[in-house]
Structures are given as structure tokens and as C-alpha cells.
Amino acid sequence: MAFTKEETALVPSATVSVDGGLKKNAIGTRDIVFMLVSAAAPLTIVVGIAPLALAVGGVGAPAIYIAAAIGLGLFAIGFMALTRHVRSYSGFYGYISKTLGRVVGLGSGLTAWMSYNGLQIGLYGLLGIQANLAVKSFTGVELPWWLYAIVSIGAVWYLGWRGIDVGARVLAVLLTLETAIVAIVAAFVLAQGGAHGISFESFSPQAIFSPQFAAVLGLGFSAFMGFESGALYREEARDPDRSVPRATYISIAFIGAFYAFAVWIIVQAFGADAVQAFAAGHLDAGDTAYIAAGNFAGGWCVNLMSVLIVTSIFAAQLSFHNTINRYTLSLSREGIFPKRSGRISPRYRTPSVAGFDQTLLALALVIGAALFQLDPFTQFLIWTNTPGVIGVLLLQALTGVGVVVFFTRLKDHGLRWYVVPSAVAATIIMCVVIYLMANNAQLITGLPAGDAVNTTLLVFAPLLFAAGTVLASCCARSTRPHTSGSDTPSDPGA
Secondary structure: OOEOOOHHHOOOOOOOOHHHOOOOOOEOHHHHHHHHHHHOOHHHHHHHHHHHHHHHHHHHHHHHHHHHHHHHHHHHHHHHHHHHHOEEOOHHHHHHHHHHOHHHHHHHHHHHHHHHHHHHHHHHHHHHHHHHHHHHHHHOOOOOHHHHHHHHHHHHHHHHHHOHHHHHHHHHHHHHHHHHHHHHHHHHHHHOOOOOOOOOHHHOHHHHOOHHHHHHHHHHHHOOOOHHHHHHHHHHEOOHHHHHHHHHHHHHHHHHHHHHHHHHHHHHHHOOOOHHHHHHHOOOOOOHHHHHHHHHOOHHHHHHHHHHHHHHHHHHHHHHHHHHHHHHHHHHHOOOOOHHHHOOOOOOOOOHHHHHHHHHHHHHHHHHHHHOOOOHHHHHHHHHHHHHHHHHHHHHHHHHHHHHHHHHHEOOOOOOOOHHHHHHHHHHHHHHHHHHHHHOHHHHHOOOOOOHHHHHHHHHHHHHHHHHHHHHHHHOOOOOOOOOOOEEOOOOOO
16 A cells, blocks of 8 residues: 555644643754753763773774764654654654554554653662762762652752743753863863873774674663654744754764763773773772763862763753653543643643653652662662663664655655665664663673563563553554644645
8 A cells, every 4th residue: 555645644633732732932953952962861871871881892882872873863864754744743652653553653652651751760860879979079968869869850840840941941051061071071181192192993993893892882872862852842843844853963963973072082081901991890889980080180070070960860851751741741632641641731831730740650669769778770770761771762663664664655755765775774773772782681780691680671661562552452443543632734745
């Protein structure tokens, strides 16, 4: 079966949305970029995850972020082409539903909602750890991690309720600060010639094509989580056909370049021949990036970094909170979640009930983790983030398949020749990355290969997706798509 241009307009209408709809023309390209990049938490990745990539991947670790940017850039080509033909405000759920069917779409919607909640809520454990370390270093006062997490939950809820434009301005400030501190450290390292002179060995064929490189490639892709959520903001964006694709491409390029440069600076700080052993020896302490900053820039820089990593995590939480709220809103509009979840704040035009519900969920899980005395990092963070990462990668792979199916069936789509091949390549890459992450799960969890916890974390997202599709199949005859707000017709030639 082939689609004609006219048939592509048979998409559930979004012209009438619950309680009048979200705030129109609230954000532009720059605002969306700040939200997408903030979700990736650049400074947090450099301080917390990059040392693991160096310890396992060695001197070639900086290049994994370039490889990930290329792979995700291929995905974005097809994804952004699809957004111009299917005007969806529902993110992965809307696009997968249109291209692969509502049954698969429901499974993807539930998976997306779970995945982003896992990514966001798990970060409260990391924020609690880092906030306690920062406060303790300045005052000597030590407080439980969950206390800082609860304060952060309240702040995230408030900014999410106030409006997407308010949150975007806060994210702009926080992202600028964390980018600036990395630039300052880099300037000191380069000005002093690094540990043993400046080396570009990280980008040599020997480093890139080593077995260690493949082992940590999944870490590179996981560092981009959130870049794909720009499509969720179409309803609130100015000129979304231009602003959303621009923001997506800019975000991928910036994140890839930032990570590659920052991790390369760490390599220079310790030397290409010594960085792997040093990072491996300091994994438990988690201070590789701090030591690099202290050795070249001084203690003041370390103190500032300890504060900015807290704001970096907070920025990611706020960005993911906005993403989750819009998924909840979309699923409510489609009749999957309760209608009350789709209510819009009449004052700020934000998904206020969705935001409140997400806040309650985060609060319940943080309190539960505290009561059961879970370790905030090795248990709370890892147990929530790992299924989240797998879930998002699975959704990207499904979206890639959807792009291929949609444009193969669509007649006279007018696309450039490379769009469909890019989607095919991206889908294959996503599947390979999922395999690599599953095969090297012990690097992330710290548990032995084959451990039951590893298996549970890896299969949770696929099982949820399968459950969603089964539920949709069972309810297919009694459930009909609502026309209250998820998608809107488009002109394929736009």
C-alpha cells in the first residue's frame, strides 16, 4: 500500500486541545536548544560518566562522542523529515502511531513515558550526592541526599508550572555557566601544554578501531539523551517547521563537539599514556575531572565545579520534567491516561496537572528509596536510568523504521535522496548500540555480567513496550483515537 500526499493528512486533529491548549509562540530555536542540551547535562557527563569511558575505552574515549553525534545526526535527518509531513505534538508516540500503527504506537507511548521518568527521577539521587558534597566542602555540614532531592523536586515543579519560556531562560543561564567552567579548565590545560604536550592520539585510527572503543560506544549515545524531544515543543514553538529542526541539529552538533573536546582536555591533563590507568584508579572516588581542574586551574575552580555540577543536574531534571509533562498531556488527549491529566493551567498555559502528577511520582520514589535505604547512585540512579536509556534507544530505532516505512509508501514525497538511506543506517546503528549496551551492562551497573539485576534492567523497557502493544491489541475494537489534541494535519510539501 502506498500513501499519496493527500492521504498523509489523515492524522488526528490537534486544532482543539484540552482547556485551550498550551501557550503558543512561547519559544524559539535558541530556547529549544537550551532545553535539549540541558537534558544531556554536559558537565555531569564530563565529571561523572566520561571517566568511565576513559577507564574502559582508553585514549580513544573522546571519539565515541563524535561517532554518536554522527549516528544521531543520521537519525535526525529522517526524523525531522517526518515531522514536516506528520504534524505531531506527541513525540515518539505520535510519529510511531502514524507510521507503524496505533498498536505499536501505544507501546511506544508508554515506553517513552516510563523512559523519561526513569531518566529524570534517577537524577535526584545523583543531585543529592553532589549537593551534599558541595555543601559539606563549604560548611562542613552533612545532610541526607534525599533532603536535597526533595528541595529540587519542588523547584522543578514550580519552574515547570510557571511556563516553558520561564524554564528556558533558567536553563540558558545554567547551561552557559557549566559550559564556561569547562572552557576555563580547557584554557588552563592548553596554556600549560597539558601533562606531556598536546596530543591528538585520541582521534587516531588505532584508538578509534580498538576493541575498547566498541565497548564504550553505548556510553557515547547515552550522553545525548533528550536531544530528540524538540518535536514535543512544536505546539509552543515559533515557526516549528524551522525552529525544531534547527534546534535539533544544533543540539547534536554542540553536544558532540562539547563532549569530545572536554574529554580530550582530560586526556591532555594526564597524558595519553597515563589517562586510562588514572581514570580506572579513581572510578570509585569519581574525582578524575576535579583533579584535572585542580592541577591546572587551582582549588577555586574545583569548588566552582562542585556547585555547577549540581545546577547541571538540576537543569537536566527540569528539561526532562517538561518532556514528561508533554507526553502525559498527549497520552491524556488520546484517552490513554485520565482526562484530568490533560488539563492546562489557565494562567500559564502549561500542563499543570501532568506536572503535579510527575512531581508526586518523583517524590514517592525518592521517599521510598530513602525508607529502603537504597544507595542513591549504585541502586536508585542506576536502576532507574538504565531502563530509561534502553527505552529511548528502542524508540529511536522504531522511529527509524517508521521513517523508512512512511516514505517508502508515500508517493512523490519530494525528499532529498539521502533521507531514507540515512534512516536505514540510523536504525541499524541504534540496534547495534542497544546490543553493545546489553553486552556491556556490567560497565554501567557495576554488577557481574549475567547478574539477574542486569537482566531485569535491560529487559524492562522492551517488556513494557510489548505489554503496551498487547494492551492496544486487546482494546483495539473498543478504543478509538480521540481528536482532542495530539496531532494536526499537514501539507507534505511544506
